[in-house]
Amino acid sequence: MVEISDADFQAMVGEEYDALPDDMVRGLENVAILIANQPASERPRLFGLYSGRPLKTRGVYGYGELPDRITLFKNNMEEHSADLDALRARVRITLVHEIGHYFGLDDARLRELGWA
Numbered sequence: 223m224v225e226i227s228d229a230d231f232q233a234m235v236g237e238e239y240d241a242l243p244d245d246m247v248r249g250l251e252n253v254a255i256l257i258a259n260q261p262a263s264e265r266p267r268l269f270g271l272y273s274g275r276p277l278k279t280r281g282v283y284g285y286g287e288l289p290d291r292i293t294l295f296k297n298n299m300e301e302h303s304a305d306l307d308a309l310r311a312r313v314r315i316t317l318v319h320e321i322g323h324y325f326g327l328d329d330a331r332l333r334e335l336g337w338a
Contacts, residue, residue, distance in 0.1 A: 224303045231296050232257055238314045246321060249277070253324060254289040255317075259297040269302075270294050270316040278326035292320040 226234070235257060239247070253274070260268060274290025294316055303309035319337045332338040 223301050224305055224309050225300055226306070226309070228257070228296070234310060235294060235313055235317070238310065238317055241314075242317065242321075246318070250321065250324065252287060252289045254291050256291055256293045257296055258293050260295040267298050268295055269299050269312060270320045272320040272323035274324065276326040277324060290324060292317070292324070294320075 235255065239255065271293045272290070273293065294313065299309055299312045299316070303312050315337060319332055322332045322335075322337055327335075329338055
């Protein structure tokens with residue numbers, strides 16, 4: 223298990239997001255990336271969660287829509303990472319996984335692509 227401050231984790235998430243290929247993030251619109259701790263009583267334990275309507279299932283989407291959300295669960299990622307490098311890799315994989323959900327990919331397809 224590794225532990226880092228909230229500020230350092232937020233910086234890590236920003237760095238990993240900025241390092242993603244342009245063609246992966248170019249189509250993201252109105253998506254908030256949030257950091258939270260998942261309550262210990264909630265099951266299943268998650269590294270991340272996409273909340274919103276996947277792009278390929280949207281009809282008209284316009285002004286005034288609340289943003290979709292990608293929530294990264296810091297406590298679960300820390301608990302399952304042996305060191306900072308492992309945590310950084312987990313952040314990257316989780317970001318890509320949840321962005322995949324935004325674009326309409328399901329868990330089976332994300333597993334096929336190596337992002338689950």
